[in-house]
Amino acid sequence: MEASRAEFGTGGHPSASDVSSVRLARNIGDLLRIVETLNQRGVVVEFVKESLTFTGDDTAMSKLMLTIMGGVAEFERAMIRERQLEGIAHAKKAGKYLGRKSTMAESQLQAIRDRVAAGENKSALGREFKVTRQTIYNILAGQRTSVAS
Numbered sequence: 486m487e488a489s490r491a492e493f494g495t496g497g498h499p500s501a502s503d504v505s506s507v508r509l510a511r512n513i514g515d516l517l518r519i520v521e522t523l524n525q526r527g528v529v530v531e532f533v534k535e536s537l538t539f540t541g542d543d544t545a546m547s548k549l550m551l552t553i554m555g556g557v558a559e560f561e562r563a564m565i566r567e568r569q570l571e572g573i574a575h576a577k578k579a580g581k582y583l584g585r586k587s588t589m590a591e592s593q594l595q596a597i598r599d600r601v602a603a604g605e606n607k608s609a610l611g612r613e614f615k616v617t618r619q620t621i622y623n624i625l626a627g628q629r630t631s632v633a634s
Contacts, residue, residue, distance in 0.1 A: 516551065535554055598625065
């Protein structure tokens with residue numbers, strides 16, 4: 486609830502105001518759980534942008550509105566992520582999204598591949614080459630290619 490700020494509203498009742506329900510939680514389940522938990526603690530939750538207020542004594546209609554707003558927000562985030570991944574795939578295909586340049590020369594990468602094939606311990610190789618064990622697995626999977634000289 487970092488996006489929210491706790492305040493004392495009129496009548497001395499604690500309240501939490503947020504610009505949007507989208508900023509309070511990442512999915513519908515979290516949103517409903519957070520609002521319910523705050524209400525149980527006596528906090529009134531108000532979403533200014535959506536003009537919704539939750540006191541704990543909410544109607545079925547207000548709960549439906551919260552669920553719908555949360556669902557739409559979750560759907561929007563999923564669509565943004567999907568478009569982002571499509572854009573990255575397109576850029577990679579065009580050769581414009583290459584990622585970080587390798588710090589290892591091809592001779593080092595080949596040495597790692599050969600030594601793993603000979604049965605050497607991947608963690609020990611990682612320590613020797615000053616990379617993580619996961620980097621060793623990435624090299625073996627062909628995810629790391631050399632561009633360093």
